[in-house]
Every structure is written in C-alpha cells, then in structure tokens.
Amino acid sequence: MLTYKFAREEIGKGRYTYRPKALIEIEGNQFFPIVDSGCDTTVISEGFADAFGIKKGEKTELKAFREGFEVYQGKFNIRFLGKEQRLDEVLTDIPCLIVPKEKEYDEDADLVLGIAGIFDKSKISFNLNKGKFTMQRILN
C-alpha cells in the first residue's frame, strides 16, 4: 500500500486548505500532483504534454463549473512511488485531457490526477484527520 500526505496550503491571509498530494514519477522526474476524486479525467497542460512527448489526440470539451473549453485527449503512464521501489505501482494508458496554451495566459495549467484510469484501478482512502491518504492497487 502506498501512503501519501495532505499539504497545508494558504488560500488567503491566514486561511489554509489541505490538498492531497501524491508522489509520482514520469520519465525520471518526480511530481507531486493533487489527487482529485471530483475530477473525471486527469488534466495536464500542453506544456507538460510537450515536455514528456504525450501525443495530442482528438479534441473534446472540458467543463469547469460554468465554463467549457476545448482540450485534447491523450494517454500517458505514471509510476506511483512508494518508500521503497518494491512498493511502486505503475499505471499505464491513463486517459488525460490536455489544456492548450492560451495567448492571454503565460501560466501553465497544473497536473491534476482524476478518476479515469486511476480510481478505477486503485482503492484510494482519504484521512485528513491523520493528514494522509492511502492507495492500493485493485487486481482485476
């Protein structure tokens, strides 16, 4: 079983929130993405896709609250890191949505891990009281 932590992050003067952050590896680089059970599909930026050779497929629409915008579909592999290598879990062909660069924004979208290809292949249990969450591969 993999165990990860919540990060305490400031969202305003003296106001904080707690975000579940996993430890993953993509092409040798570690990342600490948010794990979001309310997000249907993993979301990455076009810059991220370009950096790691993730191919942009067909276009589709991503709806966030009231606004929808055009994104590309893609797939990629993630290694979820454990304390020791033998605990690692590799998930392949995880569907993702690639958010294109927009001229008016110079900031890349974050990496957010969603349900498809992750929650359906793992049992993920959040325990904010302990500041931790666990992830266990479901064997099909």
Place this chain on the structure above:
Amino acid sequence: MSNTRTTNYDWYIENNFNEYASEWIAIINKRVVGHEKNIKTLIKFVQDKYHGKKPAITKVEGMHKIL
C-alpha cells in the same frame, strides 16, 4: 518517512512556497533550483544548468481556492 525517494516530497509537504505562487518549481536536494510559469522552460533550464539531474517538479497553486 524520509529517504532519498521521498526527501523532496516530504520537504515540499512540510514547507511553504507562497513566494512561488502560480509557478512551477524544480527541487533538487531540498532546494528550489528554478521556478517558471512554463514547465517546458523550467525543464530546459534545469537540464542546462544541472546536467543529468532529474529534479522534483511541482506547481505551486496561487493563494486562492481551486475547483
């Protein structure tokens, strides 16, 4: 749980990076070695300056709630 695999992760979780809000940061050995709004630019910078090293990379959220 701090070992070489989780060193940068644990350090990130335990510290505040508000000064880099809305930017991607690259961490090597518990040190922020670069920060950029664009991840591709950051990766190129780290590759050029720290040949062969693979940093931990993460986005620091802005100081706002996210959906």
